[in-house]
Amino acid sequence: MIALERRPAPSAVWRWATPPLAVLLTMVAGGAMFAALGQDPLVAIRTIFWDPLFAEQFASYARPQLLVKAGPLILIAIGLAMGFRAGVWNIGAEGQYIVGAICGAAAGLALYPADTRLILPLMALAGALGGWAWAMIPALLRTRFGTNEILVSLLLVYVAEQLVAAMALGPLRNPDGGGFPGSRNLARWDSSANPELIVGTGMHWGVVAAFIAVIAAHVMFTRHLAGFQIRLMGEAPRAARFGGVRAGRLVILCFGVSGALAGLAGLFEVTGPAGQLNIDFGAGYGFTAIIVAFLGRLHPIGILLAGLLMALTYIGGELAQLTLGLPAAAIQAFQGMLLFFLLGVDVFTNYRLRLGRRRIA
Amino acid sequence: MSALLQVRGLSKAYPGVVANKDVDLTVQQGEIHALLGENGAGKSTLVKAIYGLVKPDAGTMALLGKPYAPPEPRAARRAGVAMVFQHFSLFDALSVAENVGLGMETPPRLRVLAAEIAQVSRAYGLPLDPAARVGDLSAGARQRVEIVRCLLQEPKLLIMDEPTSVLTPQEVEILFATLQKLAREGTSILYISHKLEEIRALCRRATILRRGRVVGTCDPRSVSTAQLAELMVGTSLKRPDREGRNRGPVVLALKDLSVPAPGRFGTALSGIRLTVEGGEIVGIGGVAGNGQDELLAALSGELPVGPRMIELEGEEIGTLGPVARRRLGLLAAPEERLGHAAAPDMSLTENAALTGWMREPILRRGFLDWKAARSFAQKVIESFDVRTPGPGTAARALSGGNLQKFVIGREVLQRPRVLVVNQPTWGVDAAAAAAIRQALIDLARGGAGVVVITQDLDEILELADRFAALNAGRLTPPVPTEGLTMERIGLMLGGAHDMDVARPDEAHQIMESYDAPA
Numbered sequence: 048m049i050a051l052e053r054r055p056a057p058s059a060v061w062r063w064a065t066p067p068l069a070v071l072l073t074m075v076a077g078g079a080m081f082a083a084l085g086q087d088p089l090v091a092i093r094t095i096f097w098d099p100l101f102a103e104q105f106a107s108y109a110r111p112q113l114l115v116k117a118g119p120l121i122l123i124a125i126g127l128a129m130g131f132r133a134g135v136w137n138i139g140a141e142g143q144y145i146v147g148a149i150c151g152a153a154a155g156l157a158l159y160p161a162d163t164r165l166i167l168p169l170m171a172l173a174g175a176l177g178g179w180a181w182a183m184i185p186a187l188l189r190t191r192f193g194t195n196e197i198l199v200s201l202l203l204v205y206v207a208e209q210l211v212a213a214m215a216l217g218p219l220r221n222p223d224g225g226g227f228p229g230s231r232n233l234a235r236w237d238s239s240a241n242p243e244l245i246v247g248t249g250m251h252w253g254v255v256a257a258f259i260a261v262i263a264a265h266v267m268f269t270r271h272l273a274g275f276q277i278r279l280m281g282e283a284p285r286a287a288r289f290g291g292v293r294a295g296r297l298v299i300l301c302f303g304v305s306g307a308l309a310g311l312a313g314l315f316e317v318t319g320p321a322g323q324l325n326i327d328f329g330a331g332y333g334f335t336a337i338i339v340a341f342l343g344r345l346h347p348i349g350i351l352l353a354g355l356l357m358a359l360t361y362i363g364g365e366l367a368q369l370t371l372g373l374p375a376a377a378i379q380a381f382q383g384m385l386l387f388f389l390l391g392v393d394v395f396t397n398y399r400l401r402l403g404r405r406r407i408a
Numbered sequence: 409m410s411a412l413l414q415v416r417g418l419s420k421a422y423p424g425v426v427a428n429k430d431v432d433l434t435v436q437q438g439e440i441h442a443l444l445g446e447n448g449a450g451k452s453t454l455v456k457a458i459y460g461l462v463k464p465d466a467g468t469m470a471l472l473g474k475p476y477a478p479p480e481p482r483a484a485r486r487a488g489v490a491m492v493f494q495h496f497s498l499f500d501a502l503s504v505a506e507n508v509g510l511g512m513e514t515p516p517r518l519r520v521l522a523a524e525i526a527q528v529s530r531a532y533g534l535p536l537d538p539a540a541r542v543g544d545l546s547a548g549a550r551q552r553v554e555i556v557r558c559l560l561q562e563p564k565l566l567i568m569d570e571p572t573s574v575l576t577p578q579e580v581e582i583l584f585a586t587l588q589k590l591a592r593e594g595t596s597i598l599y600i601s602h603k604l605e606e607i608r609a610l611c612r613r614a615t616i617l618r619r620g621r622v623v624g625t626c627d628p629r630s631v632s633t634a635q636l637a638e639l640m641v642g643t644s645l646k647r648p649d650r651e652g653r654n655r656g657p658v659v660l661a662l663k664d665l666s667v668p669a670p671g672r673f674g675t676a677l678s679g680i681r682l683t684v685e686g687g688e689i690v691g692i693g694g695v696a697g698n699g700q701d702e703l704l705a706a707l708s709g710e711l712p713v714g715p716r717m718i719e720l721e722g723e724e725i726g727t728l729g730p731v732a733r734r735r736l737g738l739l740a741a742p743e744e745r746l747g748h749a750a751a752p753d754m755s756l757t758e759n760a761a762l763t764g765w766m767r768e769p770i771l772r773r774g775f776l777d778w779k780a781a782r783s784f785a786q787k788v789i790e791s792f793d794v795r796t797p798g799p800g801t802a803a804r805a806l807s808g809g810n811l812q813k814f815v816i817g818r819e820v821l822q823r824p825r826v827l828v829v830n831q832p833t834w835g836v837d838a839a840a841a842a843a844i845r846q847a848l849i850d851l852a853r854g855g856a857g858v859v860v861i862t863q864d865l866d867e868i869l870e871l872a873d874r875f876a877a878l879n880a881g882r883l884t885p886p887v888p889t890e891g892l893t894m895e896r897i898g899l900m901l902g903g904a905h906d907m908d909v910a911r912p913d914e915a916h917q918i919m920e921s922y923d924a925p926a
Contacts, residue, residue, distance in 0.1 A: 057753065270775045272765065279762065283751035288710050289742060290762040291731035 051398040061396040066342055066349070069389035070356070076388070077381045086371055094371060095363030095381075105366060111249030112362045113355060115320050118254035119144070119312035121354035123336035125260040126305030128345040132268075133277040134284065135301040139185065139200030140309040141333025142207035143178035147310020148317040149214050150177025152230055152324045155239040156219060159231065166238040167252070171314055178310015179303050181207065186302035190295040196302070204333070212326045219324055229325040233318045241319035253315025257354070260308060265347040277301065309333060335361075338386045357382070411473075412437045412596045413458065413565055418467030420453050427453035429620045431467070435565065440587060440597045442607040442628060445617035446640055446837045451600050454617070455567050458598070459491045460484035472564075482513065488564035492554045492571060500543030500673050507542055508557045528559050532586045543673045547696045548579040555586070566590065567598045572606060573863065576695055577898030584610055602640070602838075603866075604633045618642055641838050650849055650871075656686025659857040660738070660826045661719040667706050669881075675699040677706060680883045682876065684826065684857035689848065690886060691872025692861045693901060699881040700861050701743065704830045707859070708740035709733045721825060734766040737825030741815050743834060743861075745808065749815040752804035756796065759803050760785035760818055767822040784821075792817030793843065809840040816844050820851050827851060830861040845871055865897055877901045 074096075078088030099109035123140045130137045137143075151174030155166055185199035219230045233239040244250045268274040279287040280297055288294065312332065317324050339357050343349030364378030415433040419426075428450045435441045445451045456462040458469065460478030469476045471487055478484035481491075498507050505522040509515035516524070522538035529536040534552040542550060551571060558566055568587075572580045587597055587610065601607055607614060607628050614628045616639045624639050665680040677699050684690050694700060705711035707718065709730035717726045720738050728736070742748045750759045761781040765771040770780045785799035792813040796806055803811060812832070819827055832848065833841035848871060852858050860871055861878070868875050869889055876886035877900040884900050 270778075272771060272774050272776055275758070275761065275776055279751055279754075282753050283747050285744075285748045286751045286762060289708065289730065289740075289748055291709075291729060291734070291766065293729070 050401045051394065052401050053398055054396075057396050058399075062344065065389060065392045065396060066344065066353070069342070069385060069392050072388040072392065073381065073384045076384055080377065080380065080384075081373065084373065084377060086373065091367055091371060091373065094367045095360060095378075099359060099362045099366055107247075109362050109366065111243070111247060113358050114249035114254045115251070116358035116361050117354040118249075118251065118257045119316055119332045120336050120339045120357055121351055122253060122257040122260055122312040122315075123305075123309045123333055124339040124343065124350045124354060125257070125264045125347060126308035127336055128340045128343070128347070128350060129264065129277060130301035130305050131281075131340055132345050133280045133297055133301050135298050136197045137182065137185070137200050137302055137305045138197050138337065139182070139203045139207075139333070140305060140336055141329055141331065142200070142204035143181045143306040143309035144313035144316075144333045145204075145207040145211050145329050146181040146313070147174040147178035147307075148313030148321075148324060148328060149211055149219070150174055150180075150310070151314030152233060152317050153214075153219060155233060155236075155318070156231060158238075159236065160238075162238055164238070167241065167318065170239060170318065171252075171311060174310045174314025175307040176310070178313065179307040181310070182302040182306020183299070186299045190298050196298075200302075204329075208329055211324065211328050215324055215326045215328070221323070230323045232322045233324075234320075234322040239318050241315050243319075251315060251319045253312060253319060256311055256315065258351075261347045261351050268347065273300070309336075335382070338382065341386065342389055357385075360385070410437055411435070412471065413476075413598075414470045415454075415458070416468050416470075418454065418457060418464050418469070420457060420462060420464045426620050428457070428464070431617070431620070431622055433615050433622070435596050435598055436613075437564075437596055438591050438594045439613060440591050440599055440611045442611035442614035443598055443600045443617065444602065444604075444607060444614050444628075444636065444640055446602060449617040449640070450620040451617055452569065453620075455491065455569065455598065455600060458484070458565075459489060459567060485513070485561055485563075488562075489567065490558035490561050490563035490565070491567040492551065492558055492569065494569040494571075494573065496550050496554055498542045498550055498553060500541075502542060503538065504536060504540050504542060504545075504553050505538040507553055508538075508560065511557045512560070524560060525556055528556050532556075532559065532589060533582060534586060548575050551575070551583075555583075559590075563595060565596045565598060567600070569600045570602075571599075572601070572603065576901045577865075577894055579695075580606065604628070604636050607636075608633065616640055649846070653687045653849075653853045654855075655688060656855055657721075658683045659686045659721050660684040660859070663717055663719065665706060665713060665717045667702060667711055667713055670702065670705070670711060675702055675881045677702050677881045682859075682883060682886065684859060686825075686855045686857055687852050688874070689852050689858040689860060689872050691868035691875045691889065692859060692878050692883070693865060693868050693875060693897060694861075694863065694878035695901060696863055698878050700830055700863075700878060702881070703878065704740055704742050704828055704861060707738065707828045708742070709738075731766055734763065734822075737823075738828070739763070739819045739822060739824035739826070740828040741819050741830070741832065743830040745811045745815055746804055750803040750811060753802055755785075755800050755802055756789065756794075756806075756814060757782045757785045757799040759814070760788060760799070763818060764822065788814055788817040788821055791821065792847070809836040812836050813840055813844060816847060820847050823854075824851070824856055826857040826859070828859040828861070831863065832860060833862075833864065833867060841867075865894065868897070875900075 074092050078092055081091040082088045098105050100106060123144060127137055127140055151170040154173035155170040158166055181203065184203060185196040188194040188199055189196040215228045215230060221229060221231045241252050276287065276292045276297060279290060280292050280294060317328065321328060335357060339350060339353045343353035360382055364381065367373045367378065368375060411434050413435040415431060418428055418431040420428040431454055443451050453462055457464045460481045460483055476487060478487060505518055505525055508525055509518065509521050515521060525536065525538040534556060536549065536552050536556060542553065571583060575583060591597055599611060611628055614626055615622055616624045618640060628636060662680050662682045665677055667677040669676040675698060682690065702711060706713050709728060713726045715726040716724055720736055725733055725736060746752045751762065757778065761770055761776060764781060764784050765776060768784050770777055770784060782799050788794065789796060789799060794810050794814045796810060806814065816829065816832055832844050836844065848858050848860065862868060872889050874886040875889045875892060877884045879901065
């Protein structure tokens with residue numbers, strides 16, 4: 048008989064060993080899946096994890112993509128981690144990301160074709176506010192009426208998707224676009240462009256914002272009272288209330304920050320890599336960021352690494368589709384396995400495995 | 409009489425602790441056998457082994473002469489061993505009959521079961537309505553549910569773990585009458601307690617454990633309470649020194665404090681009036697679930713109250729939250745250590761900061777100074793003799809008594825004007841309890857007002873200057889503890905109960921009915 052026995056204290060070794068182990072298990076199980084699809088598993092794994100960074104013919108394109116993709120993931124995941132640590136479940140970052148992009152783009156386009164350096168900062172502010180406002184809906188519904196924030200925030204994603212489609216076809220459509228859906232190209236308008244800051248690295252303002260968020264979050268979690276109270280509320284809600292934490296305020300704070308960061312990520316995406324607001328603007332960063340947050344142990348530094356890893360699977364996945372003809376669904380399944388194995392292996396942080404016939408009461 | 413249960417050389421070790429070492433125990437048929445010992449002496453481990461919850465490392469057991477080694481509680485129950493736990497395992501939202509049915513291997517139909525419950529509860533003088541919802545019952549009635557659940561299995565051995573800790577003195581009398589009737593009918597009872605008086609009243613034989621070993625077997629009525637206590641503790645304990653206190657002006661005043669019940673099974677507080685002077689210790693007694701948690705929460709600021717209901721040194725603080733109240737000097741230590749007074753997975757340093765940041769120099773411009781928090785934690789650990797490797801240890805790794813010393817010490821060292829504590833020595837060994845009580849007295853000596861909410865009546869007599877009983881959310885007017893008898897306390901505790909008034913004359917009637925021929 049196999050039994051799980053609760054550890055007297057969570058194992059620090061397992062806490063940090065589980066993510067690499069989960070990656071390893073994902074490679075094994077994913078390799079098996081690729082083999083079942085008729086591919087050489089070793090080649091597939093190499094294509095996903097190695098080629099984007101080190102293969103001559105792909106690296107020049109793929110390497111900058113790493114930061115381009117990791118930037119929004121990290122930025123969103125940092126905000127989500129704040130909430131997740133406090134037991135506040137914002138599952139709707141994708142919606143806040145979209146609404147942030149809409150608001151930021153609208154603020155910029157309202158001033159088109161003005162020429163001033165102030166427009167991008169103004170748009171960033173509008174984007175953050177948009178994401179914040181969208182996140183306030185589930186936050187206020189929860190604190191005022193006790194609704195379930197998981198459901199509300201998730202369902203608002205689909206509302207946001209309809210909204211961006213309506214905007215791309217209606218008010219924000221490019222008047223010079225010959226009737227095609229989609230806004231003006233914000234990346235080509237100097238005042239609103241969010242360019243690659245250092246050529247060949249993929250570094251843009253969104254990546255800078257992500258790095259700043261990582262540092263700020265790290266300082267907040269380790270040193271600031273707010274970070275301490277967030278951890279308290281997540282770990283022991285009654286003790287938190289006893290220690291003067293106001294749960295409602297913290298819910299609003301966590302949703303507000305994660306919404307604003309998601310909105311900011313959306314704005315930097317629409318002004319940079321995406322270029323314009325279009326029907327299919329939402330690319331799933333908001334959902335993938337949930338995986339990134341957990342893969343990174345809800346720890347800022349962990350999230351930084353997890354974001355880079357997740358971005359790599361994105362790029363490598365695309366590459367595998369291109370060169371090996373793997374279906375897109377297989378890549379998504381591969382990414383899903385990562386979260387699955389992480390949560391599975393996570394059990395060992397708090398439990399140890401016991402083999403034998405011993406019964407545990 | 410012949411031996412029902414024989415335990416020989418039983419040992420059980422946990423990582424770092426030897427819970428039982430070479431324990432011998434013999435329980436005769438039809439006897440009420442006391443298992444005495446301090447908290448942590450190994451009583452619980454021993455009975456858990458008998459009940460099949462713990463597998464001993466060594467030793468043998470025999471039931472009615474046959475080898476007995478239950479791998480799980482189900483086997484123990486089949487063999488005729490039943491147990492009433494200190495903490496009830498009942499579902500608040502279900503009826504008495506449903507709860508009883510859930511604990512049975514093959515429950516009969518609910519209507520049949522209800523009839524059986526009614527019959528058993530009549531036969532043993534355990535007033536109980538099978539259709540009542542458990543959430544509405546008093547602690548005493550809940551315990552009766554557990555007892556009836558056991559009796560329906562017609563056990564040969566009934567284990568009772570600290571059964572009187574939640575009962576009023578009158579309810580205790582009813583329980584004792586029931587146990588004596590059971591014993592007369594041939595059921596053996598293994599009775600666990602650390603209360604010497606009740607053991608002297610109930611039991612003819614006692615096995616005394618200390619640090620996992622049997623240190624003696626005796627007839628508790630033939631030795632003095634002091635001798636028993638010395639056997640249990642190993643040394644003689646000195647009573648706390650209450651002298652040398654000066655009364656000051658009123659520091660805390662509750663003026664018609666009323667709070668609606670928080671949640672489905674909470675207790676509403678109504679019209680509570682109390683004043684506490686500086687240097688005074690007020691004891692608030694009552695059976696669990698009569699509003700103790702709510703009173704603490706209303707005082708700590710966790711439960712919102714009306715603006716004029718609480719005055720701290722003349723200032724109305726009803727609308728203030730926990731942080732503002734603590735800054736003014738009203739501090740509290742709740743009953744539940746893990747999860748309420750302390751965050752289980754956080755270190756002692758972090759737990760010191762949990763309330764410490766409001767009064768200690770730990771917070772600077774919104775940032776926590778962990779070095780200062782650590783030295784505050786270290787100070788608590790040293791001044792209150794908390795046994796732990798260091799402030800980096802997680803709270804949940806500490807024993808109950810050590811964590812309690814830490815939690816009380818954390819508040820006491822913040823120099824409160826008023827300290828409110830709920831069950832300060834619950835589940836704490838005698839030495840630690842004495843240290844905690846002395847710390848509370850010293851705090852009062854320094855001029856602070858202290859409110860001790862407790863179910864331990866001895867603690868009230870030992871600590872408090874005045875006593876008030878909390879009953880269904882109402883507080884009796886406080887009376888001086890000097891010259892107060894247990895009987896009078898019991899009447900105050902039972903006073904406002906409506907449905908299950910447990911009056912002594914009732915208990916006598918029940919006892920008399922046992923003696924009458926059936």
